[in-house]
Amino acid sequence: MAAERRVAVIGGGIAGLAAAHALLTDPAASADGPVPHVTVYEAADRLGGKLLTTPFAGHPGIDEGPDAFLARLPWGTALARSVGLGDQLVSPAAGKAAVWWEGLHDIPQGLLLGMPTDVMALARSKLLTWPGKLRAATEPLRPRTSLDADSLGAFVRARFGKEVHLRLVDPLVGSIYAADTDHFSLAAVPQIADLAGKGRSILIAGRRMPKPAANAGPLFYAPRDGMGALVDATLQAVLTAGGDVRTNNAVTELVPAGDGWRVDGERYDGVVLACPAAAAARLLTVVQPQVASTLAAIPTADVAMVTLAIAAADWPAHMQSLSGYLVPKPMQRLVTAASFGSQKWSHWEASGAMVMRVSLGRDGLPVLHLSDEQLLTAAIDEVGHHLGLTLAPLHARVSRWAGAFPQYRPHHATTVAGAEQLLPAGLALAGASYHGIGVPACIRSAQQAAAAMRAHLHPVAD
Numbered sequence: 001m002a003a004e005r006r007v008a009v010i011g012g013g014i015a016g017l018a019a020a021h022a023l024l025t026d027p028a029a030s031a032d033g034p035v036p037h038v039t040v041y042e043a044a045d046r047l048g049g050k051l052l053t054t055p056f057a058g059h060p061g062i063d064e065g066p067d068a069f070l071a072r073l074p075w076g077t078a079l080a081r082s083v084g085l086g087d088q089l090v091s092p093a094a095g096k097a098a099v100w101w102e103g104l105h106d107i108p109q110g111l112l113l114g115m116p117t118d119v120m121a122l123a124r125s126k127l128l129t130w131p132g133k134l135r136a137a138t139e140p141l142r143p144r145t146s147l148d149a150d151s152l153g154a155f156v157r158a159r160f161g162k163e164v165h166l167r168l169v170d171p172l173v174g175s176i177y178a179a180d181t182d183h184f185s186l187a188a189v190p191q192i193a194d195l196a197g198k199g200r201s202i203l204i205a206g207r208r209m210p211k212p213a214a215n216a217g218p219l220f221y222a223p224r225d226g227m228g229a230l231v232d233a234t235l236q237a238v239l240t241a242g243g244d245v246r247t248n249n250a251v252t253e254l255v256p257a258g259d260g261w262r263v264d265g266e267r268y269d270g271v272v273l274a275c276p277a278a279a280a281a282r283l284l285t286v287v288q289p290q291v292a293s294t295l296a297a298i299p300t301a302d303v304a305m306v307t308l309a310i311a312a313a314d315w316p317a318h319m320q321s322l323s324g325y326l327v328p329k330p331m332q333r334l335v336t337a338a339s340f341g342s343q344k345w346s347h348w349e350a351s352g353a354m355v356m357r358v359s360l361g362r363d364g365l366p367v368l369h370l371s372d373e374q375l376l377t378a379a380i381d382e383v384g385h386h387l388g389l390t391l392a393p394l395h396a397r398v399s400r401w402a403g404a405f406p407q408y409r410p411h412h413a414t415t416v417a418g419a420e421q422l423l424p425a426g427l428a429l430a431g432a433s434y435h436g437i438g439v440p441a442c443i444r445s446a447q448q449a450a451a452a453m454r455a456h457l458h459p460v461a462d
């Protein structure tokens with residue numbers, strides 16, 4: 001009988017758990033060959049990485065990291081369903097989001113991540129000045145913009161001018177990835193890159209785009225017990241399928257061992273590196289120094305998330321239709337966005353209080369040198385100033401996320417493809433550092449790494 005194949009997964013965030021889950025349970029696996037033995041190594045004392053749901057203000061679970069995943073991309077929803085959370089997925093109440101530019105302005109209709117596809121909706125908005133709107137309206141007359149520089153900010157400015165860039169696209173995309181869009185890859189934002197690739201003019205391409213169907217379904221999903229439920233259910237599925245999961249186990253050594261690998265002294269046939277690029281780089285220094293230095297150069301942005309519970313009686317009625325707001329770069333001190341969680345999520349309703357989450361910091365705006373007290377004061381003062389309120393939170397919490405968001409610099413995809421090509425057989429990369437930062441993209445990268453691992457373990461005979 002053939003010896004059992006063994007795979008190590010380094011990192012127990014959602015990517016590592018999804019990779020282990022795919023290796024152990026994907027129906028395609030049994031067609032490829034016997035299911036391998038899988039060991040997940042996690043440095044921290046808990047699994048989930050950036051996914052963390054903890055009690056707050058008397059509520060059993062308010063997320064400290066992501067609070068939802070995109071429903072449009074299939075991988076998050078599919079994993080949630082396959083680990084038994086299908087009937088527990090909830091979606092946010094429809095609410096308006098705003099941009100703060102010397103006051104709150106509703107985000108105009110007809111935008112695609114801030115890119116206008118409808119000039120009339122833009123014309124009605126007071127967020128842009130008339131010269132800014134006129135500049136945007138001339139977009140169809142402008143010559144083709146080369147995509148070669150792969151800078152999102154430069155592309156948007158060339159097409160629509162600086163107001164659309166600074167007041168719409170930069171805050172919208174910037175708040176998703178904690179990015180400064182001047183230093184962020186256009187290709188890494190597929191919806192905008194697709195539109196940009198369709199022809200000379202974004203407005204003309206946008207007009208031709210099929211309108212979303214009325215029954216298109218929700219934009220986001222979250223398990224009603226928070227994103228931690230996705231971690232718990234995936235972990236349970238991995239354990240049930242025979243996975244070995246080791247917390248408090250930071251891997252420090254990865255070296256070749258015959259036709260396999262040794263991970264901290266134990267032999268494996270394959271290894272999925274599902275830890276952030278900086279950690280993968282440290283482990284690859286001996287194995288493949290060139291890949292190690294490429295991965296080490298992928299920068300990250302730190303963020304802090306301040307969660308506040310505001311007495312419902314102190315929360316003005318005119319704010320109750322708002323899901324939150326974004327702060328454009330020129331208006332930022334430390335706060336980049338605020339999300340009025342209780343108004344988005346029915347499962348966040350805390351009795352008598354409005355729970356909001358305030359994001360501080362981004363690429364180029366460091367915040368983690370500040371104390372929790374300073375971060376809390378900044379959140380309370382800045383949000384109070386934006387909303388014209390004196391905020392006196394009943395409860396407050398500061399979550400610090402070092403290395404929260406990898407920053408995809410221009411040509412990131414080419415850089416990663418080059419590194420992956422040099423990676424020796426039997427090693428695969430997964431997670432937010434490579435092919436997408438959101439939870440569904442991390443799950444997809446994990447499933448692709450698992451498929452590559454299966455192909456390595458069970459090569460098809462010629």
Ligand SMILES: Cc1cc2nc3c(=O)[nH]c(=O)nc-3n(C[C@H](O)[C@H](O)[C@H](O)COP(=O)(O)OP(=O)(O)OC[C@H]3O[C@@H](n4cnc5c(N)ncnc54)[C@H](O)[C@@H]3O)c2cc1C
Pocket residue numbers: 010011012013014015016041042043044047048049050051064065066067068069070249250251252274275276279303305401404405430431432433437438439440442
């Ligand atoms: C505040 C915040 C809000 C976000 N909001 C959203 C959102 O709303 N929607 C969305 O889709 N995405 C969101 N994201 C992004 C998303 O959460 C992350 O990109 C994703 O969870 C990353 O998953 P991962 O498994 O790749 O990495 P991680 O979660 O970072 O997991 C990697 C794991 O590897 C471990 N590790 C590191 N080194 C070693 C080692 N040597 N040995 C063993 N283990 C090691 C780490 O301890 C960690 O647990 C948010 C992120 C943050 C920080």
